[in-house]
Every structure is written in C-alpha cells, then in structure tokens.
Amino acid sequence: xxxxxxxKITxKITxKVTNKQNKSVDFKDSYYKIKDTAKxxxxxxxxxxxxxxxxxxxxxDQIQEVAVKRVKATMNKxxxxxxxxxxxxxxxxxxNFTLKTAESLLEDSLENGEKWQxxxxxxxxxxxxxxxxxxxxxxxxxxxxxxxxISNAGRFKKLFSKN
Numbered sequence: 001x002x003x004x005x006x007x008k009i010t011x012k013i014t015x016k017v018t019n020k021q022n023k024s025v026d027f028k029d030s031y032y033k034i035k036d037t038a039k040x041x042x043x044x045x046x047x048x049x050x051x052x053x054x055x056x057x058x059x060x061d062q063i064q065e066v067a068v069k070r071v072k073a074t075m076n077k078x079x080x081x082x083x084x085x086x087x088x089x090x091x092x093x094x095x096n097f098t099l100k101t102a103e104s105l106l107e108d109s110l111e112n113g114e115k116w117q118x119x120x121x122x123x124x125x126x127x128x129x130x131x132x133x134x135x136x137x138x139x140x141x142x143x144x145x146x147x148x149x150i151s152n153a154g155r156f157k158k159l160f161s162k163n
Contacts, residue, residue, distance in 0.1 A: 030131040034124050041120035045113050052109045059101050067094045 067090065074086035 030127055033127050037123040037127070038120060041116050041123075044116050048109060048112045048116070052105050055105055059105075060098075066097070067091070070094070 070090040070093070071087055074090060
C-alpha cells in the first residue's frame, strides 16, 4: 500500500516539475529508497506479530496451568453437586482472563503497527521532500550555468576563433 502511495506522489511531483521546467525527472533512486523503507517497515511489523504470537503461546500455557490448579482445588474442597458450579465459575474466569489477555495483545500489536506505519510515512515524506529540494538545486544550477554560458559566449568565440 505504501508503494502505491509513493508512486502516486512521485508521479505528481514529476508532473509538476516537468510542467514547470519542461524537463523530465528521474525518481528511480528515491523510488527504490522508499521501496526499501517500506520493506523494512513490513519486516518490523512481521517481527512484532511473531513476538505477539509467541506471547500468546506463553500465556496459553499459564492459562492452562491456572485452570487446572483451580479445578483441582475446587474438586478437593466441594461436594460433587457444588463442583460443577465451581468448575463453571472457574471456566468463566479463565475465559474472561483469556479474552482480556488476547485483547491486550491485539491492542499492543495494533498500536505497534500504527507506530511503524507512522515511521514509514515519515520516511516516505522526508525522502520525497529531499528529492524535490535536490531537484530544485539541480535546475537552479543548470539555469545559472546556462546564463553564464550565454553571457560569456562572446569571450569563448574570441578565445577559440582563429584571427
């Protein structure tokens, strides 16, 4: 998705500069830098998701241990009629704990994903601004050189002509 946006922005800038200067502009280097940045951000998001999955796996073992301990404790303390009720309560408590843990992990992963998207967005914006500034500098330099060549054309003719 970031690559499509980068292409659109690059096309807009290219069109503006081309119309302004009547020159074609090459954004290949900027495009590849943006593409590499987007790949880096995607890899970071993948790593974050892998960490979240690992945390879920670790918590699932803990949840299972807590549930087993509560069920055993309930079985030891209460009569057969009461055990079913306590198991139901314990199961509900475990389910609530599981839901809260899962929600927390998902919120954290979404938050981290948004942060990485913001980093990627800043990188893209910064690189495009830099490319635009560099382009302005190149065109200003070319205009200056052209002006100097035109103003000094007479001198060049005198220097290089055979009298």
